[in-house]
Amino acid sequence: MHVDHIGVATDDADGLAALYETLFDAPAVHEEMLDGLRVVFLELDENSYFELLEPVDADTDIGAYLDREGPGIHHVALATEDIQAALATARETGVDLIDEEPREGAWGHEIAFLHPSDTGGALVEFVQH
Secondary structure, three states: OEEEEEEEEOOOHHHHHHHHHHHHOOOEEEEEEEOOEEEEEEEEEOOEEEEEEEEOOOOOHHHHHHHHHOOEEEEEEEEOOOHHHHHHHHHHOOOOEOOOOOEEOHHHOEEEEEOHHHOOOOOEEEEEO
């Protein structure tokens, strides 16, 4: 596994994208609407990204997160070649799964989240390209 992306909750994806492009030479390479969110990926290198998450519908988990926590790092995504095996390992070690089965995420990748109460307070996502 390797770090695939870091998800950042924001209420201004354009402003943050411009800042990150200047600071980190991280150009926007993909954008889509997904589940009431505007999702913008900024490429750090060929295998890692920042994922900016901006709610466009007030009724989203990210909107609630922003209201509760404010802007900032939301999750860390780890790339895996076999998401089913990664989930099985998490189950075997007693980690509570938010997603019992993979679901479709941005770019059509399969994703699944682990509950932060069992991962040291970090929201961890598995992603399979």
